Amino acid sequence: MTKTTTLSSEFSLDQKGLTAARKSLDDGAITPAYGPHRNAIIKLLNDSLATELVCVLRYKRHHFMASGLSSPKIAEEFLVHANEESAHADRIARRIVQLGGEPDFSPGTLLERSHADYDDSNDLKTMVRVNLIAERVAIETYHQMIQLIGDKDTTTRRMLEDILADEEEHADELKDWLED
Structure with missing residues (x-):
């Protein structure tokens, strides 16, 4: 039994899409609404996964190597940022799997796929500066991804918007440290 949902001629659901959603159960959450963009979105997400993993490694190194008078506080913040970037990577990897893709954790290609540098x-001030640059690159990347994805995948877009907010917070903190 199919139920017809029509609000008006302008707002009517695509009955073909609803019928197709009842089939291909092996696709899980992936329905015809994802259209031809799913593979491109998975590629964008895998590149972001690489970026987040490189950021984790950079922040971890800086956490352990920070020295100087203000280093204990900054080193601790580097660890907090590393853990947050790791959580971003986990969210991105989970979303890739939800989209039917495979998250690419290959260490051999991380740097070439990453938008950020290792x-x-x-030097503590240099560490803060390069992390600020990386956060700014991440902010720009996520802004562009959100624009590219638009309404093609609202779940991924919302996830990226959440991650973007964290990256902006990181950049603000790093900028404040440069001024100290």
Whole structure:
């Protein structure tokens, strides 16, 4: 039995899409509404996954290598940021799987897929600066991804908007440290 849902001629649901949603149960949450964009979105997400993983590694290194008078506080914040970036990576990987893709954790290609750079500096001010640059790159990347995805995948868009808010908070904190 199919139920027809019509609000007006302008607002009527696509009955073909609803019928198709009743089939292909192996696709889980992936319905015809995802259209031809799913693979492109998975590619964007895998590149963001690489970026988040590189950021985790950079922040972890900086956490352990930070030294100087203000280093204990900043080193602790680097660890907090590393853990938050790791949580972002987990969310992105989970979403890739939900979309029917495979998250790419390959260490051999992380840097070439990442939008952010790795950094092995030992100077505290340089560490803060390169992390601020990486956060700004992430902010720009997520803004562009959100625009590209638009209404093609609202679940992914909302996830990216949440991550973007965290990245903006990180950038504000890092900017404040540069001024100290």
